[in-house]
Amino acid sequence: MSLNKYRFAMDEIQKFREYIREKGLRNTPERELIIEEIFSNHDHFDAEGLFLRLRNKMKRVSKASVYRTIPLLIECGLIKEVYFEDGHLHYEHIYGHRHHCHLRCICCGSVVEFADDRIPRLQNQIGKKHDFLVTSHRFEILGYCSECAPGQGMQGTCRPSGRGHAGNQG
Amino acid sequence: MSLNKYRFAMDEIQKFREYIREKGLRNTPERELIIEEIFSNHDHFDAEGLFLRLRNKMKRVSKASVYRTIPLLIECGLIKEVYFEDGHLHYEHIYGHRHHCHLRCICCGSVVEFADDRIPRLQNQIGKKHDFLVTSHRFEILGYCSECAPGQGMQGTCRPSGRGHAGNQG
DNA sequence: ATATTTATTGAGACTCATTATCAATAATAC
DNA sequence: GTATTATTGATAATGAGTCTCAATAAATAT
Numbered sequence: 001m002s003l004n005k006y007r008f009a010m011d012e013i014q015k016f017r018e019y020i021r022e023k024g025l026r027n028t029p030e031r032e033l034i035i036e037e038i039f040s041n042h043d044h045f046d047a048e049g050l051f052l053r054l055r056n057k058m059k060r061v062s063k064a065s066v067y068r069t070i071p072l073l074i075e076c077g078l079i080k081e082v083y084f085e086d087g088h089l090h091y092e093h094i095y096g097h098r099h100h101c102h103l104r105c106i107c108c109g110s111v112v113e114f115a116d117d118r119i120p121r122l123q124n125q126i127g128k129k130h131d132f133l134v135t136s137h138r139f140e141i142l143g144y145c146s147e148c149a150p151g152q153g154m155q156g157t158c159r160p161s162g163r164g165h166a167g168n169q170g
Numbered sequence: 171m172s173l174n175k176y177r178f179a180m181d182e183i184q185k186f187r188e189y190i191r192e193k194g195l196r197n198t199p200e201r202e203l204i205i206e207e208i209f210s211n212h213d214h215f216d217a218e219g220l221f222l223r224l225r226n227k228m229k230r231v232s233k234a235s236v237y238r239t240i241p242l243l244i245e246c247g248l249i250k251e252v253y254f255e256d257g258h259l260h261y262e263h264i265y266g267h268r269h270h271c272h273l274r275c276i277c278c279g280s281v282v283e284f285a286d287d288r289i290p291r292l293q294n295q296i297g298k299k300h301d302f303l304v305t306s307h308r309f310e311i312l313g314y315c316s317e318c319a320p321g322q323g324m325q326g327t328c329r330p331s332g333r334g335h336a337g338n339q340g
Numbered sequence: 341a342t343a344t345t346t347a348t349t350g351a352g353a354c355t356c357a358t359t360a361t362c363a364a365t366a367a368t369a370c
Numbered sequence: 371g372t373a374t375t376a377t378t379g380a381t382a383a384t385g386a387g388t389c390t391c392a393a394t395a396a397a398t399a400t
Binding site for chain 4: 024025026028030031060061062063064065068087
Binding site for chain 1: 254259273275276282284286288289292293296297299300301302303304305306307308309310311312313314315316319
């Protein structure tokens with residue numbers, strides 16, 4: 001882990017500690033290990049994978065604690081859900097990503113991140129119109145990546161989407 | 171079921187029959203019962219609820235058949251996934267809805283549909299930019315509805331989100 | 341009509357992600 | 371240091387969704 005990354009994780013741990021204190025909860029080494037692990041990597045992750053990464057590094061944290069910590073991190077805004085695929089949720093942490101959305105291949109599952117200034121504007125206008133206090137949005141565009149586009153021959157590599165079906169959207 | 175609604179469902183069943191034929195599959199009364207039930211109602215639905223609705227109307231269709239039919243209906247574009255909440259996916263059928271997105275209250279779970287002409291345009295521009303053949307999108311705005319907005323007193327009615335956590339998004 | 345082929349069905353077993361249980365432990369407040 | 375009580379880990383329980391398999395029934399050919 002680079003010095004930089006470590007410093008970033010420290011900032012996030014600090015934010016988490018404050019949140020915990022405000023809620024009258026308790027700070028624990030297990031929770032800090034989980035946050036450090038999340039912020040040591042910029043990829044999307046899921047609960048099981050996170051648990052295994054910790055275990056492989058000999059950080060003893062139970063699966064139950066991983067599952068219990070994720071909602072706390074969501075509540076304090078350090079991570080967010082990005083999509084439901086293969087029967088479970090996938091998350092990402094907020095550091096070092098400007099706010100962005102996802103373009104996802106419905107064939108091979110590959111994901112491209114994108115950002116567009118018009119999206120937050122749209123979000124706010126629509127929220128105002130319907131009298132919602134908007135906190136966030138999720139914009140996901142689905143289709144075929146260049147590798148998987150029909151008629152390009154690469155379709156054999158596409159895996160069927162697993163449990164929960166990540167299928168088409170109108 | 172009004173005459174009108176019945177006619178609509180027939181159109182959809184027709185579309186489904188063609189899809190089934192093209193794929194070399196077989197049409198069955200169970201599948202037709204499932205489609206009729208879906209199109210008899212304009213609300214969002216989930217697999218379990220659909221199964222129970224059928225059962226309450228004494229239409230004998232097994233849960234397995236419900237689960238097996240849903241992906242077929244997604245593939246042929248008659249229904250689509252709208253969100254993952256309370257540990258499972260929720261769907262809607264396409265009839266009588268122009269394409270729209272959802273504004274969802276992260277507190278009480280209420281959903282408002284909205285449509286905006288700028289969204290499909292955005293989708294296409296972004297798809298082109300990243301060399302994706304776009305088929306669809308899902309734009310979900312999260313926040314607090316007017317009933318649940320912080321500082322408005324109604325927060326006691328908010329239910330915690332269940333399994334899978336429908337929590338905040340950046 | 342009848343026979344043939346094979347997709348579909350239903351019941352229930354199974355998988356696997358997530359949550360609940362509970363006794364032991366350990367943060368925090370006093 | 372003691373009391374209070376949130377948290378932990380191990381594991382049981384839950385529940386959504388899938389698989390299995392023998393029986394059934396569409397579609398098609400005869």
